Amino acid sequence: MSIHFLKGGLQTSLQDLGRHGFRRYGIPNNGALDPVSLQIANWLVSKPLDSACLEITQAGPVLEFTQNLAIAVTGAHFELLLNDRSVPMHETLFVKKGDQLKFGKLLNGARAYLAFSAEPNVPKIMESYSTNFMANFGGLGGRVFRNDDTLSLNNCFIPETRTTPRDLQLQFGDNYQIRFIQGREWSCFSHEIQQAFLDSAYHVTSQSNRMGMRLKGSAVKTEQSLSMTTTPITAGTIQIPPDGQPIITLADGQTTGGYPRMGQVITADLPVLGQLKANDSISFQEVEIKDALDLLSQKNSMFNRLLSN
Structure with a gap:
């Protein structure tokens, strides 16, 4: 089970709500820059709100799924294409083995969050999956996802369908x-x-x-x-x-x-x-x-x- 990155995007990384209690050692919190959007994405796939998501910055990736699972995208508003057909944000989406998801034009905001109904098969560092770019740890080898990378997954499940409440479907300006x-x-x-x-x-x-x-x-x-x-x-x-x-x-x-x-x-x-x-x-x-x-x-x-x- 995995997510295959046909294209990595500008800065796509694995983030959760960050690592806490380590600042006394000089370790920053890391984690999602928009934690509200990350939590909404996790809610849409029926996962704990602090679970790890893909944080997608300005220019998004092209993903291929090797397992049937559910995903959801929140945060910055992108045009989303599943197998070249437009799909909405803020809804539980079900993907099948071989499906491809493309992040198209960025319409507003800067960062989107993609949640998936599985657990990332990477180690937690200091109680968090979050990527620390400066120290090169967490996430996938402490770096952004690149073309042809693979994020292995465990414990896949199929959740119920949900839609983000309208009051939480935020729009971003300039x-x-x-x-x-x-x-x-x-x-x-x-x-x-x-x-x-x-x-x-x-x-x-x-x-x-x-x-x-x-x-x-x-x-x-x-x-x-x-x-x-x-x-x-x-x-x-x-x-x-x-x-x-x-x-x-x-x-x-x-x-x-x-x-x-x-x-x-x-x-x-x-x-x-x-x-x-x-x-x-x-x-x-x-x-x-x-x-x-x-x-x-x-x-x-x-x-x-x-x-x-």
């Missing part, structure tokens, strides 16, 4: 407002600089990757020279390097940094970052910690309610 709480060095910036940061629109640059999202726009400058020591950072930390162009740490980002921390993207908005691509626009909205917690609670409640039906 202009986003990202909410954040103040970072530890927020007060190192003057009120004028803080306001300029809030009033500005930034664009995602092509130098962004799974480690960090580099932005381009109005430079954020401190009025004093900061002597920064190494400080903890995590997914969503907004750092300001010497050129004043913000960098947002993502799932594969390092565990410590040396730049001023302007803010921290709230957990409820982290999945949105996984759907941004080069030239997409970002603006920032400051919220209080209490609001961030309330927003996360509301989002989780809606998510759990919709997927319990």
Whole structure:
């Protein structure tokens, strides 16, 4: 049983919800950049929500299946062709031995997630299947899938048919407002600089990757020279390097940094970052910690309610 990659795509990798509890050893969380879409895909094939999926970035693969099984695709909206016939996202799809699935044109978003009703036959590293590109471990040999690769599968099953609730069939654009709480060095910036940061629109640059999202726009400058020591950072930390162009740490980002921390993207908005691509626009909205917690609670409640039906 396997999935054969006739074409690997731009950056297709195996990801789950990441590895947790290892940051003290310098190991990032890794895992899906849009964990909400990954969990919905797993729900569609009746698997635990934290199961491993294929994360497909911008230009998708061409896959051939060597076993009857169920699949589902969520996240970024691609044109999908099964044996050259259009098939929908956000539904349980049943494929047969020899069927081929092609990811066509990307319509919106940046990353799609393909779940399959089987288990990947690769080892877990630090309790996760997620691929760590920088250290070359996890997934399939710690790398992206290439042309003619094969992902072996175990424990295949055929689930019931499901469709994603309409409220969770998200559409992605090219202009986003990202909410954040103040970072530890927020007060190192003057009120004028803080306001300029809030009033500005930034664009995602092509130098962004799974480690960090580099932005381009109005430079954020401190009025004093900061002597920064190494400080903890995590997914969503907004750092300001010497050129004043913000960098947002993502799932594969390092565990410590040396730049001023302007803010921290709230957990409820982290999945949105996984759907941004080069030239997409970002603006920032400051919220209080209490609001961030309330927003996360509301989002989780809606998510759990919709997927319990």
